[in-house]
Amino acid sequence: MIQLISVYKTYGQGITSLSNINLAIKKGEFVFITGASGSGKTTLLKLLYCEERPTSGQILINRQAVDSLKISEIPYLRRRIGVIFQDFKLLSERTIFDNVAIPLEVLGLPREEIVKRVQDVLKKVRLHHRMEEKVSSLSSGEQQKVAVGRAIINDPMILLVDEPTGSLDSGTGDEIMEILRSVNARGTTTVIATHNRFLIKDSRAVVLEKGRIVS
Amino acid sequence: MRPLYFIGKAAAGMRNAPLINLLAAVNIALSLTLFGGFLVGLINANRLAERLESRLEVVAYLKERISTASLAGIEDEIKKFPEVREVVYISKEDALASLKKGLAEDSSILDGIEGNPLPASFVIRLRDGFQNSAGIKGVTARLRGIDSVDELQYGGQWLEKFSAIISIIKFGGAALGVILILSTMLIVSNTIRFTLQTRMEEIEVMRLVGATPLFIRVPFFIEGAVLGTLGAILAYGAMAAAKGFIEYNLGNELKLLFGGDIDILPYQAIIGLFTFGMAFGLFGSVISLWRFPKA
DSSP, X not given: OEEEEEEEEEETTTEEEEEEEEEEEOTTOEXXXXXXXXXXXXXXXXXXXXXXXXXXXXXXXXXXXXXXXXXXXXXXXXXXXXXXXXXXXXXXXXXXXXXXHHHHHHXXXXXXXXXXXXXXXXXXXTOGGGTTSBGGGSOHHHHHHHHHHHHHTTOOSEEEEEOTTXXXXXXXXXXXXXXXXXXXXXXXXXXXXXXXXXXXXXXXXXXEETTEEOO | OOHHHHHHHHHHHHHHSHHHHHHHHHHHHHHHHHHHHHHHHHHHHHHXXXXXXXXXXXXXXXXXXXXXXXXXXXXXXXXXXXXXXXXXXXXXXXXHHHHHHHHXXXXXXXXXXXXXXXXXXXXXXXXXXXXXXHHHHHHHHHHHTOTTEEEEEOOHHHHHHHHHHHHHHHHHHHHHHHHHHHHHHHHHHHHHHHHHHHTHHHHHHHHHTTOOHHHHXXXXXXXXXXXXXXXXXXXXXXXXXXXXXXXXXXXXXXXXXXXXXXXXXXXXXXXXXXXXXXXXXXXXXXXXXXXXXXX
């Protein structure tokens, strides 16, 4: 499903963020990318949804080379990848419904279809009874759930998650992880970047250190 | 593509920053009013020139004591000029009667004059295409070659000057037009750029969930076109008010000059105003979004 072959990412004047990354993630896998802050976890995720391009090396998703995708093709790749950002990237003055509906609006789905799918997803993240509330009135945990809802609304083939429990208490963190595992159970390849090794349990973990895979 | 979705997005965008959008519309209106005012001036100056040209005639005053046979010969000769459409003979008696009629109750001032001092004349009207200073020049040159013609009267010289002034106005108008077009587009482009800044978060999210650049841009294009149209509506209002003011204060003078054939706000100017307003608004937003957003 995901393959990185000798991937390097260097910024500006020789600041290396990732170095010789070779990684294969199978379809339906639940994988953690872990390491200290600045180890290159977020950069690796950004390479996968084409927010960054590798300095060298090859990245394949479903055997398609995404490192050399034309700019005009990137939006179509992103529609198949759900991303949960560390800072959520929610529109705080919009409602929960509006935020979760954005990917479907981009696809041009009819309004009735959007309403139905948003309601279904909000049930999964247990926010269906509050969908007209503004995001700004929600707690961090609830905002994280909205971000999860937006990321999975389009049944993505890959779900990328950046620090899912970073600012959450352990109870809410567990709840979020449970939702992510249930999404993965339905076949979505899930890649989670975290510095929190306690989340990993018995899943596969790729450890990054100063931009290199160490285990 | 769903037009209603995009229109809704554009409307929401404008609602979010009403003041900045209103200011932009007012700025556009000011530019368009200047531009439109100039256009109206030009259209009416052209009309005036056409009207004056169509009334162009040459009066050839004749020497005294010319026989009827000679008169007929001269008339035939003039009629053969390629520029001439019509020749009307005004006898000495006709000229006096016309003068008396013109003077009306003041005609008594002619009582002291013995005999008829007015000369007979031919009034020569020109064909279409010769009703200009070149046509006048051709006719007058030929008339001067006729012995019995004493003196000529025509409006060619000032007409030539008037045409020159119109040409200068047109040239100046083109230059002013370019400046106004550029400034209007700059205003719209800066406004859209500003609204882009206020909605950066939303654009970022849309981009990251797979919206194409065109999908993100279309509502801004609509906003630009709407701003331009709003500006045109405001400009039209200002010009209509100016029209009322001018007609109220200078109505009689204008009627005298244009003979009732004046339209201070002709439909060409209104169409131009709205077309330019919308087009400038649209192009202004296209310019500001040219390199934005990246994929």
